[in-house]
Amino acid sequence: MAETKLSAEKRTAFGKGAARTIRRADKIPAVIYGHGEAPLHVTLPGHATMIALRASNVLLSVDVEGQSHLVLPKDVQRDPIKGFIEHVDLLVVRRGEKVTVDVPVHLEGEAAANTVVQQELTTVSLEAEATAIPDAVTISVEGLEAGAHVAASQIALPEGSSLAGDPEQLVVVVTGAATAAQAEAELEALEAEAGIVRDEPTETTEPAADQS
Incomplete structure (x- = not known):
């Protein structure tokens, strides 16, 4: 499976108000976690992420300030009425790991x-x-x-x-x-x-x- 590359930004603002502001800017709040690492809160590009997540189990290479994170979407939360992506949980994986x-x-x-x-x-x-x-x-x-x-x-x-x-x-x-x-x-x-x-x-x- 080929990797899909995305560029992300670190996120420091939290809560419903901050999430709405992020989404109005055509971005998606997300968290990268796993393998004992501290959770990394980021924002993803809205359109590119939406296209990438059309495929099931897509392998993502997310670049955050020059550091690459290999992840799988673990949970994608969508608005129940309009269907847009509200938040994404990204699980860190390693090459060769099952x-x-x-x-x-x-x-x-x-x-x-x-x-x-x-x-x-x-x-x-x-x-x-x-x-x-x-x-x-x-x-x-x-x-x-x-x-x-x-x-x-x-x-x-x-x-x-x-x-x-x-x-x-x-x-x-x-x-x-x-x-x-x-x-x-x-x-x-x-x-x-x-x-x-x-x-x-x-x-x-x-x-x-x-x-x-």
């Missing part, structure tokens, strides 16, 4: 006809070197029949990565697609159980033409 991260799961291929593919997990937890975190893992569902399933332990992992979560967790389940008649029957059974009575359409008779 870290535990959640990696996206991508599906490829087409399952057998008349089946439905259910993705139970959108991410899996992996242990990988901080400088070699995979962007994603891929599962092929090509030709899978109803009743097939894929557990976490069956995922082909990139070299150097290992599963950190439960190997028995189901990631993908393939079921048979219900026909329209089956779906209608199930709906009617649920309605009957709930005491719902459908209004049946009534037949209407056109008035006879006036013969007079």
Whole structure:
């Protein structure tokens, strides 16, 4: 994984008012911590940081007054309404060090006809070197029949990565697609159980033409 470089400034003002001032200047308050080092409070460039954090588990090289810090985003706080980044926690990592991260799961291929593919997990937890975190893992569902399933332990992992979560967790389940008649029957059974009575359409008779 390539490193994304960002330049940061040390931050000395704290609190909600100071954070609002930072964000109005198109910057983001952040803290760098880990490996027993004292937390380093910084401000990051707003636009460049927003673009960098679009990728999951992006490896950042943050320059602060000429000193480079290799970090991973540990927590990204966003405004619940507008979605802009409010604050970022950055965890210091070392080259060759292994870290535990959640990696996206991508599906490829087409399952057998008349089946439905259910993705139970959108991410899996992996242990990988901080400088070699995979962007994603891929599962092929090509030709899978109803009743097939894929557990976490069956995922082909990139070299150097290992599963950190439960190997028995189901990631993908393939079921048979219900026909329209089956779906209608199930709906009617649920309605009957709930005491719902459908209004049946009534037949209407056109008035006879006036013969007079």
